[in-house]
Amino acid sequence: MSKAAKNARRVFTGVDASGPVPVEYRFSHARNGNRHLVVVFANSGAPDDYGMSGGVLDKVRSNILWIRDSFDGANSFYLCQGMDFGIEQSVAGLIARVMSALSLTPDECTMIGSSGGGSAALWFGLKYGYRNIVSSVPEFLIGTYVTEALADTARLMMGEVTEEKVRFLDSVLPDLVRSRPNPTANIYLISSPQDEQFTRQVEPFLALLQGYAHFNFIFNDSSLVAGHPKVVAHNVPVIMGLLNLLVDGISPVIGGVRYGYEEPERDTAGIEAYLSATSQVRGVDFPAPVVLMPAAEERLPAHAVRFVGSAPRAVRVSIWENGKFQGSPAVAPDGSWTWLRDKPWGKGRHVVRLFGVDANNFHSERSEVVFTVADPVDAQDPVSVPAQPLALTVTSPGAHQQVPGPVARFAGFAPGAVRVEFQEAGVSLGACPVMADGSWAWESNWAWNEGQHFVEAVAVGAGGNASAWISVPFAVAGSYTVPVPGGYPGARH
Incomplete structure (x- = not known):
């Protein structure tokens, strides 16, 4: 077995639909029963919208919860969609349910992230009372940042982008920090003057954090990196060093610490039940594809x-x-x-x-x-001999025939083919098998819209060979009630 395979963690995927918005997650059990939870928030450039994925955290001993920042195809800073903060409520609920399933407390949890994920780590760590927060090059002025750098995120978060909404999103994180909701949190903020965001997005807000008893500022002054993405990547080893200490119960501040937190024989029934209930795989009522x-x-x-x-x-x-x-x-x-x-x-x-x-x-x-x-x-x-050309005949409906509807039925012959496929305006409609005698028949399971249609059909053989496409122009009569609004995807209205 390779070293990489030996260190690889088993990862579970799931969707927590308990809150206003379904939230996708990945989870990996702790090694040797470690009593800690690390929650990972993604930045806008994270693969598949999961931060620190791809094996970066394989050697971390704690439980790990990765939360995906993808809602309607865009990132949200884990906060809002159209200024509705249902996303934040759903993410907070997911973290709380995983923590509870592991029988942990907020003092046994660490929030980490970079860039937008760093903003989220601060937000959820402070607002919801989690002990440890590791935030790398966060954005404090969220509204300004997404408006200038992430247009899709700005539209998702605000709907219509206005100055009023930008100002409001600019205020939410600074106002939260200023209110000190979690004054004893261990906060580790990592930034760099080589990051173009530093002077505008981080430096002006450092004073707000000075009142926190355990605030630590780690200043990456390396001249070998320049620009926000490179600084984000360069800070990962620092995050990993901090993470291993925090997971073991060691926070680098003056005071007593407890080392270990290991329970190899701990009861995992709670988290196993949660993973099962929220699993992304729905095998019981969602059958596997048939090939x-x-x-x-x-x-x-x-x-x-x-x-x-x-x-x-x-x-x-x-x-x-x-x-x-x-x-x-x-x-x-x-x-x-x-x-x-x-x-x-x-x-x-x-x-x-x-x-x-x-x-x-x-x-x-x-x-x-x-x-x-x-x-x-x-x-x-x-x-391996090239298959013979196929011929396709459509006997019904006839060219320009008016069919009564609401469901159109197609029939014909395709000797030597295994199936016939159908499309309209480039949209796949479906397929049907060809019988041993070469005959075939297909009808949709939706109601067709009234009026003219132009369907194309092709016969396909076992070796992938295909006939020429055949055009089937016909019309659907309108003397019926359409039971499914809009008909099939792509149908004309």
Whole structure:
């Protein structure tokens, strides 16, 4: 086993939907029963909106809770959306529930983060009474910062960006610090004159922290780094050094300390119950995707590995091999999906795993498909011989036919094909299998909008070969009531 694999931590993913806004998180158990919780807040450049991920904290002995800062596709400083602070309430609730599930107190918790994550560490650490706060190059004037540097974040947090809203967001963190809600917190603020944000976003507010009994200012005066992103990265070793001390109960101030906090036989039932209740994987009522193609253990040419299947309740399918992301095709309203990788597969045996993702980013259980890509030596095998061209015939509806609605039914023939796919205006509508006699039939599970439609269809063979696209112009009569407003995604209104 490699050293990296030995040190890697098992990470659980979940969504806490107890508050006004669902919050995604990752959690890793402490080593040897350590009695501490580290909460990690992300900056705007963090991978996948999780701070200090990718193994940075693998050697930290405590429990670790990473909280994702992604709401409607943008960061929020963990505070608000459209000036509604439901995000803050939800994040605070998540931290409190994890702490309670671990049977910990606020004195056994550390909040850490850099940049926007550093602002969040100060906010939640001070407002909610957590003992330790490690904040690297935070922004105090949040409204000004997001308006000037993070346009998507500004729109998410404020809705319409106005001077009044900017001023209000500029005031929330300084006013909180000034009110001293947690005066005995161990605060470690790390900054640098090499950071262009220092003179405007940090230095003017240091005086507000002087009244805290255990405020520590760590000044990174290295001339080897310049600019906010590089300073953020350069401060990570300092954060790690502090973190290991704080986790062990040692805060670098004058006074008595207790070392250890280890309980190897501690009861983990509480946190296990919480992780189970908020797990991102919803296997019980969210079935795993079904893979119709490739068939199990099928041999295929490198350029003709097309995936076809169904994924009820999902909006997309996430596809992985050897822990590496491969693609995420959308799921049509009827549950069908197809995917063809944009580069050929390497020769040999492939084990591909996939899961469905619903509109709330919950995951299904995993499916697995195993296939083999033939190498050049097998080029003469019958499986690798280029497939013959396919022909597709649509018998219903006829060209420019008016169908009664609300559901249109398509039928025809495609000898030698395994399925027929449908789209309109570039939007995938679904697919259907082809019977042994070459016949096929498909109808939607939604009501079509009244008026003209222009659907395209294509037949696909087992080797990935396809027929020419066929256009099917038709009209839907309007003498019915549409039961589903808007029809299928992409339908005309």
